[in-house]
Amino acid sequence: MAMMPARVKYRKHQRGRIRGNATRGNSVSFGDFGLQALEGGWLKARTIEAGRMAATHFLHREGRVYIRVFPDKSVSGKPLETRMGKGKGEPAYWAAVVKPGMILFEVGGVDESVARLALSRVAHKVPFRCRFVKRRHEVG
Amino acid sequence: MKVETVKAEKRDVIGTRAVRRLRQSGQIPGVIYGHGLPAANVSLERHAVEALLAHGTHVVNLEMAGGNQSCLLKDVQFDHLGATPVHVDLARVDLEERVQVKVPLELKGHARGLGEGGALVQNLIDIEIECRAVDIPDAIRVNISDLGVNSALHVRDVALPEGITARQDPETIVVACREVTQPVAAPAVAAPTETATEPEVIAKGKVEKEEGED
Numbered sequence: 001m002a003m004m005p006a007r008v009k010y011r012k013h014q015r016g017r018i019r020g021n022a023t024r025g026n027s028v029s030f031g032d033f034g035l036q037a038l039e040g041g042w043l044k045a046r047t048i049e050a051g052r053m054a055a056t057h058f059l060h061r062e063g064r065v066y067i068r069v070f071p072d073k074s075v076s077g078k079p080l081e082t083r084m085g086k087g088k089g090e091p092a093y094w095a096a097v098v099k100p101g102m103i104l105f106e107v108g109g110v111d112e113s114v115a116r117l118a119l120s121r122v123a124h125k126v127p128f129r130c131r132f133v134k135r136r137h138e139v140g
Numbered sequence: 141m142k143v144e145t146v147k148a149e150k151r152d153v154i155g156t157r158a159v160r161r162l163r164q165s166g167q168i169p170g171v172i173y174g175h176g177l178p179a180a181n182v183s184l185e186r187h188a189v190e191a192l193l194a195h196g197t198h199v200v201n202l203e204m205a206g207g208n209q210s211c212l213l214k215d216v217q218f219d220h221l222g223a224t225p226v227h228v229d230l231a232r233v234d235l236e237e238r239v240q241v242k243v244p245l246e247l248k249g250h251a252r253g254l255g256e257g258g259a260l261v262q263n264l265i266d267i268e269i270e271c272r273a274v275d276i277p278d279a280i281r282v283n284i285s286d287l288g289v290n291s292a293l294h295v296r297d298v299a300l301p302e303g304i305t306a307r308q309d310p311e312t313i314v315v316a317c318r319e320v321t322q323p324v325a326a327p328a329v330a331a332p333t334e335t336a337t338e339p340e341v342i343a344k345g346k347v348e349k350e351e352g353e354d
Contacts, residue, residue, distance in 0.1 A: 004337075004338075004339055005339045006339055006340065007339055007340045007341075007342055008339045008340070008341055008342065009341070009342045010341070011338065011339075011341055021219075021220030021221075022220055023220065026220055026221070026222060027222055032262070036221065036222075038221070061320055062259065062320075063259060064259065064261065091338065100220060100221070101220035101221050101222070108261065108262070109259050109260050109261060109262075131221075133222065135265060136222065137196065137242070137244045137265060137266055138242045138266045139193070139213055139214070139215060139216045139242075140198075140212070140213060140214040140215050140216075140229070140241065140242065
């Protein structure tokens with residue numbers, strides 16, 4: 001099932017604006033390889049789940065898949081054939097706010113060639129440009 | 141250990157806009173500090189810095205107008221994509237002095253547990269060590285051949301060359317071989333619609349202000 005928060009303070013959120021680049025969550029931290037977003041946008045909970053399934057099915061339970069984003073923003077929508085007004089619509093889905101540079105998924109415990117194939121399957125489901133990145137050794 | 145030589149120039153320009161222009165011209169701003177001397181601003185060739193990072197170099201010989209200087213690559217700042225270096229920190233170093241650096245850990249061998257239904261989970265890819273600047277190894281090799289299922293290799297188990305000591309907690313897990321658990325099939329239930337399940341709301345509606353609070 002798609003991810004969503006367990007408890008929230010308010011059901012409906014304002015839309016907000018995505019400004020700037022990712023200053024955190026922009027490096028591979030848990031696995032060996034990652035999928036990095038090159039553009040900003042909203043990543044729906046269903047898309048995250050689809051990406052997770054695509055990666056885990058491809059890996060045949062080898063290695064490990066890490067999800068680095070969480071859909072904590074509720075997006076509301078109005079039903080079809082409804083006139084404008086009468087207040088804000090009901091929550092339709094949950095989404096993660098993604099900034100350019102954020103790592104969306106990570107894969108560990110498999111070879112690079114396998115990780116590339118697994119994450120390319122995920123990248124096809126993500127609604128923005130992504131690139132494959134490796135975990136970098138620390139300097140100093 | 142390899143010491144690479146890089147040309148550096150004294151940098152007089154500081155500030156965001158000036159440094160941005162510097163980057164556009166193929167240079168990277170940097171700073172040199174340490175040994176009780178005042179910090180100095182420098183600029184280095186971007187390609188040279190990228191080569192240093194690709195080679196995993198720690199000690200750099202800086203060719204400057206006032207003479208050569210041995211420096212330790214302390215920190216590198218990258219852009220938001222982690223692709224392009226934007227700033228370099230260098231610390232003056234005497235090649236005979238002991239320094240603390242992080243070096244990569246390389247796993248060698250095929251873990252026994254992999255054939256018994258285990259999966260490798262590497263928690264630590266770098267290890268912090270203390271050694272002479274001239275003795276900094278390219279990598280620390282760890283033999284994982286004897287690693288069985290549900291067993292782990294700690295920092296204390298890593299065999300370090302003579303003169304090198306680990307600066308990390310000896311109990312830190314370097315690599316573990318975890319048993320791959322089969323996912324339990326979920327009971328068949330009707331798939332809930334997306335809006336059917338909603339998170340619990342902690343505070344619904346406006347919370348009234350307490351009296352006296354302004």
